[in-house]
Amino acid sequence: MLSAGGVGGPIGRAFLLVGLVGALFGFVSCVMGMRQKDEKVLHLSLRFATLSAVSAIGAFVAMEYAMITRDFSLDYIQKVGSRSTPALYNFTAVWSALEGSILMWLLALALMTAWVAWRYRGKITDPLVASALATMFVTAFFFFLLTVGPANPFAPGEAGVTDGPGPNPLLQNHILVLFHPPILYIGYVGFTIPFAFAIGALITGRLGEGWLLETRRWALFSWGFLTFGIILGGWWSYEVLGWSGVWAWDPVENASLLPWITGTAYIHSVLVQERRGMLRVWNLSLLIATFSLTILGTFLTRSGILNSVHAFSESDIGPYLLTFFAIVVVASLVLIGWRGDRLRAPGIIDSPMSREGAFLANNVLFAVFAFVVLLGTVFPLIVEALQNRQIVVGEPFFDSLATPIGIVMLFLMCIAPVLPWRKASTELLSQRLFWPAWCGVAALAVAVFLGATGIEPLLTFTLGGFATGAALRQLVLATRRQKWRGLVGRANGGMIVHIGVIMISVALAASNSYTRSQELTLTKGVPASFGGHTFELTGFVEESDARRTSIKVDVSVDGGKSYRPAIHKFISMGQNVGTPSVKSSWSKDIYLTLEPPVKPTSDEAKIKVFIKPMMTWMWAGGILMAIGTVLAAFPGRRRRPTDPVSAPIPTASSTGPAS
């Protein structure tokens, strides 16, 4: 096999150094071009953006090449490469550890910086665009600095190493490892662009409505990828980790959830900005907060601070990330303090019972939710720093606070789609909400009939039915008027996303409250029953190859198809990884895991059975969210920025102006 034998490392490092220089000069050319109002200097920044992007691509390709050719002269390949890893997992091993994932982040960031530079090259003389581009160069510079400094992926390793342990066994189990990290990272990095434009708006003291449309598109695009990435993460947790759940509120998951929460608040409140011209500074703050939270999240998960608050200063990358986070936050706060009042628009919201009022309530709720998640994640750090003892803030804390917040949000989803802008009367509401409310009652009746218990899940089902009714009402009315166009555009796509969210909430409520589980010791040929299903052990399967030995059991469910939960022992890491096997249907999932110790010769095996209702609804809801996001990105009716936004609502139709 062709080995790069020491060339790949220096080439990759050279690319990174060139990219670092490119980002630096790009920043300088933006700033100098702005000051001197020199168009030629500003156009130079395009070249530098392209240079940085090409360097990032080159570095990433060099890393993949080194990984594929098993170039063990590099320290990183010694850490995560192996001759016995299959090709797919070897390819994805590049982002299985810190240095490689920073490289992937950098790739996305450099490409997006180049995209911004090229897309707006005609407007580069506008200080707002130049400032935004400069901000992106600063961020790119920082990440290039990380790869050149503390997180160097091309660092040479010990001499004479010819094989490695391969990536973490949990990352060699499922093809999702090819999709989940890149999609998530595109979501994270994508929020850099709206952030850059927010900084540009603050620096120049202007907020043209035209830029709002552009940044809103990017924010929606990034939000969509982040949402899908998080859902894929939940699926991975379910299919691979074997504890039968989708979300454990651990710090890595919380780090991805925090920017999602502020991002969701933004895509709602920006509609108020478009319609009424209000909440501009609040929206800028949300964009800044979303970006800052992506940096904070990376810091929390990569610096080791969560193992011990003192570990972070021992790690190389922690102080860099913390410093960058500090710079971003301080600079943003200074800018907001200085410019915020100039950008604030006068205006009032007439009544809390209006769509603006609902969006405001939505934002308050999301802000509180973000605070809760952030507090729970960093509270152990604060306690350890102040009082030198270790505590844990785990799932029960987050669940008990997130559930009431979620229920109130479901309630908002019930009434907001039917609320008109400006003001609504109770008469109007009672008219429009009538059939949706009966949908909610019907959902509750079905749940009670099927034997559901517990006030929280029942409330979730009721409000879920109610909100689905409200969303469907909007879609039905829109398609009636506009045929297929009734399914695209912000409001309609948004309703489809809402339905997806409702399906996920209902699935979560059902599976959290009504999961049944049992451990069964199965003897070959003797069926056991649990939860209305029978399980029969029909055989053992043992497999082994160079990287792992596996033992699987064949379990026939209800006398039909066999399912194979397994335990894999990875030889080089000495680690056992259990893989579950799932029988899915629309009403429930039957989730099987194999419990150690397994003795094939004894004709007996211990399995754990989980019966989880409605899990498939969660994945269907996720797909609906993706579809709805794509549909929402379709352009709706264009509005001229100078159209008065608070025109009286026409009385001809009861649903008000479209979108």
Added chain:
Amino acid sequence: MRDRGIGGSTAFRGRRSSVIATAVGIVVALFFIVLVVSSPEDRESAASPLLGNPAPVVKSTTLDDMQFELSRRRGSWVMFNFFNSTCVPCRQEHPELVAFHEAQAAAGTPTELYSVINDDSDNAVRAFFEANRGDWSKIRDDDGSIAVAFGVAKVPETWIIDPNGYVRMRFIGAVTKNLLDEKLTELQAAFEGM
């Protein structure tokens, strides 16, 4: 700035952004200060509710497939070392334990040293001891009940139990021969004095 306009009193409104930004800045600054300024912790407290109390019941088999029962070791000082062949501090302290064990063998009333295997396979442990010496008994703990009984989550940990079966000391992390000798002498003196 308007002197009379929609939005509330001008005095506050004109500076609202600055005020809020400063408030947020103070909170974030506090967070930073707390994290950065806190002093490094001392070694993790080796407290345990078992100290001064009877040791838990320990019944298991050794790697040589002999029965082991802690209660039958009454009359001798017993030292438990919870270990795992892959953990780095365990490997680092191993030569110290070997030296300690050899010194004890030469003494009059030797302290009995036992290794409690924590989440490791028999073969790996045997291979480790073959490569690194150490001929004391190794006790199996397949279901982890001994580790849980003592509250051991991370290895290595070393425990000292007196001849009456009471737990006297707990060390978290790697130990040295000198540390063990020193503490053991203290405890034995106190024990004789009772």
Added chain:
Amino acid sequence: MNLPRPRSQSPRLKSWPMWMLMGIVTVCLLAIGAGREGGPLTQQERIDGITKRLACPTCDGESVFVSQASAAVNIKNEVARQVAAGQRDDEQIVALIEDRFGGRVLLVPRATGFDSLVWVLPVSVLVCSVAGLAATFRRWRREQGLVPSDDDRALVAQLLAEEPEDHDEVPG
């Protein structure tokens, strides 16, 4: 200001008595559902319930239920033994594990002293923000009768005069 006028379809159907009926039906169904018992727990479900309250002592805040670390597996086995023995209830088993391993195995800190802040802060933030929102709405309601000042009118005229694509001048 004209409020949208609802188109009255079948006014009697959507009237107040029907809403009252809906409310009563909902409350009854909720009461039935919330009131009834879920049925006996299997042994495994009881173990799962307890392990979901304990934190793995060597992980980053994962519960024993979720974690596959060896310390977590050991604790899981102990909980299983205790549940099978049937002599202790859930609280006592949690207390037993807490006694052995210390407070770090509790997945939620006890609400005493400094740790209670983790509950107090979210609630107070929620109360404050809702109060702030209410106060803002009240202020806006008060201002609905205000007349725009000449400065406001001038600002509007200036902004309407600007073309949307014109960025030549940067406002000072």
